Structures are given as structure tokens and as C-alpha cells.
Amino acid sequence: MNEYSDERLLEMFRDESRKYKGFSALVEQYKVRLYWFIRKIVVVHEDADDVLQNTFEKAWKGLSGFRQESALSTWLYRIATNEAVSFLNQKRHKGFELLDNPESVLSATVQDDAYFSGDQIQLQLQKAILNLPEKQRIVFNMKYFEEMKYEEMSAILNTSVGALKASYHHAVNKIKEHFERISI
Amino acid sequence: MTNEEFINSLPKGNPFTTPEGYFDNLTNSVMSRIEKEGKPVFRMSHYFRYVAAASCIAFVVAAGILLTNHRSNIPVIQTSDENAAYWAYNLDKTALMAAVLEIEIPEIGMEIRYTDEQNREIISFLEEQNISIENIVQNMNEE
Structure with missing residues (x-):
């Protein structure tokens, strides 16, 4: 095309x-x-x-x-x-699942998703991402998977580059902690 | 392990999948929806929408009384807004026009009378659909 x-x-x-x-x-x-x-x-x-x-x-x-x-x-x-x-x-x-933490519901959903074919590490990575606060999750996905530049992310999310860098840093820390906790 | 080393050790592949052929049909699906959205629709006032459900009940009661009494001349219903909403949702265009013209509605053998304001709304809708009043009347006369 x-x-x-x-x-x-x-x-x-x-x-x-x-x-x-x-x-x-x-x-x-x-x-x-x-x-x-x-x-x-x-x-x-x-x-x-x-x-x-x-x-x-x-x-x-x-x-x-x-x-x-x-x-x-x-x-x-x-x-x-x-x-x-x-x-x-x-x-x-x-009242989606009536839970305070919908991210945990999303995280559980991944495991049962018919259209998820990842291995154990990918599953845990997605679970860790889905347990992040919403903004951090979006920032992490944009930076890590979409490989966007901070400047473009800044224009999309209307957030300063500094704040985005901080969000990404926090997200990586939390994902790392998740993997340390489950010892993969 | 530093954060950078850790993040580089993670798989970057996409673990999600889609139903087979999903992307092949997606553009058509989006364009159909947009084309459908673009067509003129009969938009009733909020009030009409609220009373649409209640109108079903109102009409059934009215029709029941009229049919039970079974008079020889054509029964006439002077519409409330509730009935107007019901008919606007449930009758086809011919029947709507028949109602506006205050003539018998072929489907039910009844005459429905709308208020002037309701008539204007219906006629405006029919005009948007390029429906000719003359043709409808002629067709009904032929039937």
C-alpha cells in the first residue's frame, strides 16, 4: 500500500x-x-x-x-x-467489577485473554505494566513499545518532557520491583 | 542490575494477537460506520425520547379501548406527545405521512392526529428523506 x-x-x-x-x-x-x-x-x-x-x-x-x-x-x-x-x-x-483498583482487573484479564499469546515473562511484564497508575502506564507503553520521542509524547499528553521522564523512570522502577518480587 | 540493563533484558515483542483477518476488514468497517453516521436521521427532541417507552403503554390502552368499542367509522386518536413519539418510532414513512394528512393509516385502520408542531417535525423529516407527499397520497389512493 x-x-x-x-x-x-x-x-x-x-x-x-x-x-x-x-x-x-x-x-x-x-x-x-x-x-x-x-x-x-x-x-x-x-x-x-x-x-x-x-x-x-x-x-x-x-x-x-x-x-x-x-x-x-x-x-x-x-x-x-x-x-x-x-x-x-x-x-x-x-461499576466495572466494583473494585477500587481496575488495573488489577485488567492485569487478571490478560491471563485469560484468548488473544494473548505471550510467554511467562511477557505475561508478567504486561501484568506489571497494567498495575501501574494510568499515566505511567501510557507513558511506559509510548516510550517502550512505540519508541516515541519524549517531545512527541509531550505534544500528545500535554505534559512536560521532564514530567514524562520522571513518569517513565517510576514506571521502570515499579516493573523491576514486580519482577524482583516474583523472582523470574 | 541497573534500570537500563533491566529494561533491555525484557522482551519487546508483542504478546497480543487479534482475530484472524481483523485488520483486513477494519478499514471497511470504519468507513461503513462513518458513512452510516453521515446519513440524515430523524432526530426527535429529548422530550420525545424520554416519553417513547411510556408511549407504547399509552397507545396499547388507547387502541384497546377503541377496538373493543368497535365503531363503524374510522377511529380517531388525538395524539398526546407520548403517542406521537410512539408513532414516529414505529410507523413507516407512508404511515407517518398519512398521520400528518389526517387520513386512515393502512396498517391499523386508524387515524392519528398530531399537533401542528409534531406535524412540522415529521414533514421536515420526510422532506430530508426526499419523500414526496403527492406520491404517497397517490399510492394510497391506488391501493
Whole structure:
């Protein structure tokens, strides 16, 4: 598949006769990376699919107002992050498992997930990540799995680079402690 | 072990999977949803939505009374908002138009009367759908 530049995608979208084609190309281009980013936050495939669909729907509605003050990918990740976080909040408000610590529920979910094929170390890594506070979890996933630069993360999460570095540092410490505790 | 050594010792591969063919169908699935969202829909006021459920009960009671009495002329229901909401949700476009024109609704053999405001909302909806009043009346006359 052809990889389009942000400029080209936006140009197609802004041309009324190619609006759908342009957006379809955008979905094609970003669907895989956004899916995996969301999946690591919400864990369950069906939930990730819902959140991803909502993300693209929001993008469709908002793209005409996109001012290009950031890269298109940054803007899309920002929508995806907001959607994933509000999805988890809604779950909490709906009395999801009625627990104070929904992260522990997510962590337990990984183990039983039909779409999880990792080995024991990967399972423990995911469990450790899912037991992190939400912000640290997102920062860790962005830095470790997505290999994002702090500057881009800063633009997505609207948080200073210093604070992000601190979050990542705390996250790594907690994951390390988790592995020391279970002695793998 | 330093934090950096520790983090480098961890597997970076993706342990999650998806159902087979998920990504192949994803773009179509997203685009279908967007196209569907883009189509005009009949949006009723919040009040109508709230009373929609209650309207079912109201209508059943009204219809029951009318049918039990079984009069020879066509029964007429002067709509409350509850009934209007019910009909707007449950009747097809022909029946909606019939109701606006205050003529017998073929499906139930009854006449429903809407208030002027309700009529305007329904007609506006039908116009958005490019439904011609003349065609509907003509079709009904032919039937």
C-alpha cells in the first residue's frame, strides 16, 4: 500500500470529491499502530476495537478543523489516548467489577485473554505494566513499545518532557520491583 | 542490575494477537460506520425520547379501548406527545405521512392526529428523506 504524507492525506480529505477516499487512506495508514497502542491500554480486543472505531469517528468529525499545529499522527494519538482513558473511566463508573483498583482487573484479564499469546515473562511484564497508575502506564507503553520521542509524547499528553521522564523512570522502577518480587 | 540493563533484558515483542483477518476488514468497517453516521436521521427532541417507552403503554390502552368499542367509522386518536413519539418510532414513512394528512393509516385502520408542531417535525423529516407527499397520497389512493 502507498504511504501518503500528512499533507497529501489532508489535501484529499479537503477535496469534497475525494473526502471518503482520503479518509479511507488515513484509516489504512494508521489503523495498525493506533490499534496496538489502544490495545495495550484497554487490553481486551473487543474493547480496543470499540475505542479504535470511536477514535476514527472523532477524527472524521474533527479533521476539517485540524489546524496542523502538530503532526497528524500526534493528533490521532491524542484522540486515541483520550478515547482509551475515557473508555476505562466509563468502565469504572459503570461499576466495572466494583473494585477500587481496575488495573488489577485488567492485569487478571490478560491471563485469560484468548488473544494473548505471550510467554511467562511477557505475561508478567504486561501484568506489571497494567498495575501501574494510568499515566505511567501510557507513558511506559509510548516510550517502550512505540519508541516515541519524549517531545512527541509531550505534544500528545500535554505534559512536560521532564514530567514524562520522571513518569517513565517510576514506571521502570515499579516493573523491576514486580519482577524482583516474583523472582523470574 | 541497573534500570537500563533491566529494561533491555525484557522482551519487546508483542504478546497480543487479534482475530484472524481483523485488520483486513477494519478499514471497511470504519468507513461503513462513518458513512452510516453521515446519513440524515430523524432526530426527535429529548422530550420525545424520554416519553417513547411510556408511549407504547399509552397507545396499547388507547387502541384497546377503541377496538373493543368497535365503531363503524374510522377511529380517531388525538395524539398526546407520548403517542406521537410512539408513532414516529414505529410507523413507516407512508404511515407517518398519512398521520400528518389526517387520513386512515393502512396498517391499523386508524387515524392519528398530531399537533401542528409534531406535524412540522415529521414533514421536515420526510422532506430530508426526499419523500414526496403527492406520491404517497397517490399510492394510497391506488391501493
